[in-house]
Amino acid sequence: MLVSGMDILQKAHEGNYAVGAFNVSNLEMVQAVIAAAEEERSPVILQASQSAITYAGSEVLALIVRKMAEMATVPVALHLDHGTDWDVIMKCLRDGWTSIMYDGSKSSLEENIKVTKQVIDIAKPMGVSVEAELGKIGGVEDNVNISDREASMTDPEEAVLFYKQTGVDFLAIAIGNAHGVYKGKPELDFNRLETIKKALNIPVVLHGASGISEEDIKKAVSLGVNKINIDTDLRQAFQRAVHKFIAEKPDAYDPRKILGPGTEAIKEVVKTKIKIFGSNNKA
Numbered sequence: 001m002l003v004s005g006m007d008i009l010q011k012a013h014e015g016n017y018a019v020g021a022f023n024v025s026n027l028e029m030v031q032a033v034i035a036a037a038e039e040e041r042s043p044v045i046l047q048a049s050q051s052a053i054t055y056a057g058s059e060v061l062a063l064i065v066r067k068m069a070e071m072a073t074v075p076v077a078l079h080l081d082h083g084t085d086w087d088v089i090m091k092c093l094r095d096g097w098t099s100i101m102y103d104g105s106k107s108s109l110e111e112n113i114k115v116t117k118q119v120i121d122i123a124k125p126m127g128v129s130v131e132a133e134l135g136k137i138g139g140v141e142d143n144v145n146i147s148d149r150e151a152s153m154t155d156p157e158e159a160v161l162f163y164k165q166t167g168v169d170f171l172a173i174a175i176g177n178a179h180g181v182y183k184g185k186p187e188l189d190f191n192r193l194e195t196i197k198k199a200l201n202i203p204v205v206l207h208g209a210s211g212i213s214e215e216d217i218k219k220a221v222s223l224g225v226n227k228i229n230i231d232t233d234l235r236q237a238f239q240r241a242v243h244k245f246i247a248e249k250p251d252a253y254d255p256r257k258i259l260g261p262g263t264e265a266i267k268e269v270v271k272t273k274i275k276i277f278g279s280n281n282k283a
């Protein structure tokens with residue numbers, strides 16, 4: 001069943017668990033994520049970045065996810081990840097996406113608040129939930145490119161101001177996390193996370209979770225993280241499985257047989273993440 005992001009995350013917020021938001025860009029990835037969610041009886045968020053939309057098309061991705069969500073017996077949301085382009089955000093809303101992230105983290109606080117409110121004013125009457133970002137999450141992934149020097153952690157007082165002035169549904173915060181592949185062991189500021197969660201009392205989002213240890217993920221969930229973004233882990237699992245298949249069967253040329261092991265590898269990663277996040281058997 002296709003639902004809004006807030007339908008899923010409000011329950012996670014109240015139940016003190018997290019739901020995985022898994023980046024997808026083609027049919028196989030959508031199949032893998034939904035199959036994993038079905039097997040684990042977990043709600044799930046499928047999300048796509050602007051570059052993934054350029055690759056697959058907003059309407060095409062929406063049609064694939066909507067149809068598979070209609071056939072699923074677990075709640076599924078379709079979310080725009082790191083929307084920075086106004087036209088892309090509006091196109092996703094027209095094409096039936098059920099959750100939108102406006103990323104104004106590179107703008108001033110005032111501009112971030114202003115545009116986030118504009119997105120909310122359009123999306124909310126459509127039943128579409130809105131995520132925003134405060135602080136600058138480092139790393140490189142798709143359209144996201146923030147250097148270590150530019151990265152900055154979320155200020156709890158600014159987070160309170162931001163929420164009071166926008167009423168955003170859920171907020172992505174920077175606590176030492178980063179997109180893409182980590183250069184070293186990430187050091188998360190759990191005190192900052194706990195302070196922000198208590199002050200806002202809304203679902204909190206952790207981006208760049210692929211390289212964070214299971215122990216730290218579970219601690220973050222215990223302190224109030226409710227949406228966890230996973231992208232790099234899926235890509236790497238897919239790459240390893242497909243490379244292995246081709247190495248073992250170099251004469252194979254059927255795309256279905258070549259992509260099959262990659263799809264299965266993604267499904268297994270998603271199932272593992274679901275269990276770590278605590279959303280299994282929550283559908």
